[in-house]
Amino acid sequence: MIPKLEIRALSYSYHTMAGETAALSNISFTVDTGEFIAVVGPSGCGKSTLLSLISGLLRPDTGSIRIDGTPLSESACRIGYMLQKDHLFEWRSVLQNVSLGLEIQKKLDAPHREYVLSLLNAYGLFPFAQARPSQLSGGMRQRAALIRTLALEPDLLLLDEPFSALDYQTRLSVCDDISSIIREQKKTAILITHDLSEAVSVADRIIILSRRPGRIRKILPVSFPGGAVSPLKRRNDAAFTAYFNEVWNVLQDPDSALSARGGAL
Amino acid sequence: MKQQTIAQQEYVRKQKRRQKTVAALRIFLFAALLAAWEGSARLGLIDDFIFSSPSRVAACLVSMTGDGSIFLHTGVTLAETLASFFLVTAAGILGAVLLWASPDLSEILEPYLVMLNSLPKSALAPILIVWLGNNVKTIIVAAVSVAVFGSILTLRNGFACADPDQIRLIASLGGTRRHVLTKVLLPGSVPLIISNMKVNIGLCLVGVIIGEFLAADKGLGYLIIYGSQVFKMDMVVMSIVILCLVCAVLYQGIALLERRIR
Numbered sequence: 001m002i003p004k005l006e007i008r009a010l011s012y013s014y015h016t017m018a019g020e021t022a023a024l025s026n027i028s029f030t031v032d033t034g035e036f037i038a039v040v041g042p043s044g045c046g047k048s049t050l051l052s053l054i055s056g057l058l059r060p061d062t063g064s065i066r067i068d069g070t071p072l073s074e075s076a077c078r079i080g081y082m083l084q085k086d087h088l089f090e091w092r093s094v095l096q097n098v099s100l101g102l103e104i105q106k107k108l109d110a111p112h113r114e115y116v117l118s119l120l121n122a123y124g125l126f127p128f129a130q131a132r133p134s135q136l137s138g139g140m141r142q143r144a145a146l147i148r149t150l151a152l153e154p155d156l157l158l159l160d161e162p163f164s165a166l167d168y169q170t171r172l173s174v175c176d177d178i179s180s181i182i183r184e185q186k187k188t189a190i191l192i193t194h195d196l197s198e199a200v201s202v203a204d205r206i207i208i209l210s211r212r213p214g215r216i217r218k219i220l221p222v223s224f225p226g227g228a229v230s231p232l233k234r235r236n237d238a239a240f241t242a243y244f245n246e247v248w249n250v251l252q253d254p255d256s257a258l259s260a261r262g263g264a265l
Numbered sequence: 266m267k268q269q270t271i272a273q274q275e276y277v278r279k280q281k282r283r284q285k286t287v288a289a290l291r292i293f294l295f296a297a298l299l300a301a302w303e304g305s306a307r308l309g310l311i312d313d314f315i316f317s318s319p320s321r322v323a324a325c326l327v328s329m330t331g332d333g334s335i336f337l338h339t340g341v342t343l344a345e346t347l348a349s350f351f352l353v354t355a356a357g358i359l360g361a362v363l364l365w366a367s368p369d370l371s372e373i374l375e376p377y378l379v380m381l382n383s384l385p386k387s388a389l390a391p392i393l394i395v396w397l398g399n400n401v402k403t404i405i406v407a408a409v410s411v412a413v414f415g416s417i418l419t420l421r422n423g424f425a426c427a428d429p430d431q432i433r434l435i436a437s438l439g440g441t442r443r444h445v446l447t448k449v450l451l452p453g454s455v456p457l458i459i460s461n462m463k464v465n466i467g468l469c470l471v472g473v474i475i476g477e478f479l480a481a482d483k484g485l486g487y488l489i490i491y492g493s494q495v496f497k498m499d500m501v502v503m504s505i506v507i508l509c510l511v512c513a514v515l516y517q518g519i520a521l522l523e524r525r526i527r
């Protein structure tokens with residue numbers, strides 16, 4: 001089977017007058033359709049750079065990105081991007097905000113409008129369609145931001161720490177909320193986070209990156225009894241702590257994972 | 266309505282009393298100044314031929330209202346100010362958009378704009394008269410020159426401060442730089458544009474008065490310079506008072522626009 005996303009030997013460096021900073025080095029992994037991947041790593045390890053590369057906002061120095069087997073630049077695949085802040089515009093109503101992508105792509109016709117309204121309805125924002133973003137709670141704002149992304153019917157969702165601006169309690173419930181929406185819509189998703197417990201609670205596999213320049217330390221498959229149970233249920237499962245500790249240990253110990261892989265090669 | 270606590274009622278009463286005191290003292294200050302001015306003129310403490318007096322100003326206003334000339338002069342100044350204000354606002358937005366669209370151009374022009382912005386524009390007025398003639402064109406160009414460079418720089422800096430994530434968002438939704446401009450920068454800069462308009466209206470008035478000092482036979486600036494030359498100080502003071510009112514009305518007009526947009 002052709003994977004949804006295939007990344008091979010990807011490297012990227014930033015250039016300034018002060019010098020060159022290697023952000024990512026030799027990253028390779030694949031993502032299957034419908035899979036939920038989490039990427040964790042120390043801050044500044046190039047997590048966000050990775051998403052910018054996959055979304056085509058940046059071009060890789062070396063390596064390739066293929067979606068459904070075709071190179072990214074030729075792919076007709078739609079990629080949705082969700083950022084840390086919701087960036088809902090205060091001068092637009094909630095409905096106008098979630099339709100922004102359609103408006104930009106000139107697809108704001110009746111069927112698409114209908115689809116957006118059905119999403120708002122499904123995720124409890126329909127009564128707020130004409131409201132201003134400031135009237136929404138933090139969790140509702142993130143849901144609106146997700147609907148704005150889903151409105152373009154993306155094949156691949158990229159989530160760049162979408163919950164980190166929220167307070168802890170909201171964060172748990174919004175994470176629960178958003179990840180169940182993504183599962184329900186059967187989207188392929190890559191979530192970047194620095195919250196290890198968040199990664200363990202949502203992902204099918206966790207990609208652990210090293211300090212800058214980011215290299216893959218380990219790809220850890222995560223499975224809980226009963227398949228893709230909700231993040232909150234996962235957090236209460238006995239296996240949760242074991243996974244958490246494993247991710248923690250890989251991140252803590254600079255040598256073991258690399259040397260282990262080195263030994264295997 | 267919900268029952269208010271005693272403490273809340275007390276608080277509201279205090280605030281209202283304070284507002285009333287402020288309003289009363291404002292009126293009192295105005296009346297006291299007028300009375301002191303008029304009184305010292307009547308008592309001969311100041312020479313009302315040089316310092317004028319409220320009653321003389323009022324008499325001048327009545328006579329100029331009678332022959333309608335005051336409406337002509339005020340109207341001319343107002344029209345020139347509004348014309349230059351709209352030109353500045355349009356040029357400010359257009360210039361800022363252009364500089365945003367081309368970072369290279371922006372960098373090349375930067376020192377020139379900064380220099381033109383800090384140059385005292387009154388120094389240009391004599392040249393403008395020679396180049397454009399003794400007419401309304403000179404006045405409007407003078408007024409525009411006072412405000413336009415600052416306006417461009419302020420708006421361009423505002424655009425440059427846009428959150429890069431908002432630009433990333435537009436890109437991720439498949440938008441181009443044009444969409445960044447029309448969907449994010451311009452609508453997001455409305456508060457900035459309006460606060461810039463408040464500055465511009467004042468600066469345009471400054472420019473118009475400078476222009477009228479030098480190149481006019483109509484307008485409040487002309488009345489002021491003419492009045493001082495022929496020692497009609499009543500006319501000068503009256504023109505300044507009207508100018509104050511014009512400023513206040515124009516500023517309030519923009520404040521009103523601001524409230525309507527919010």
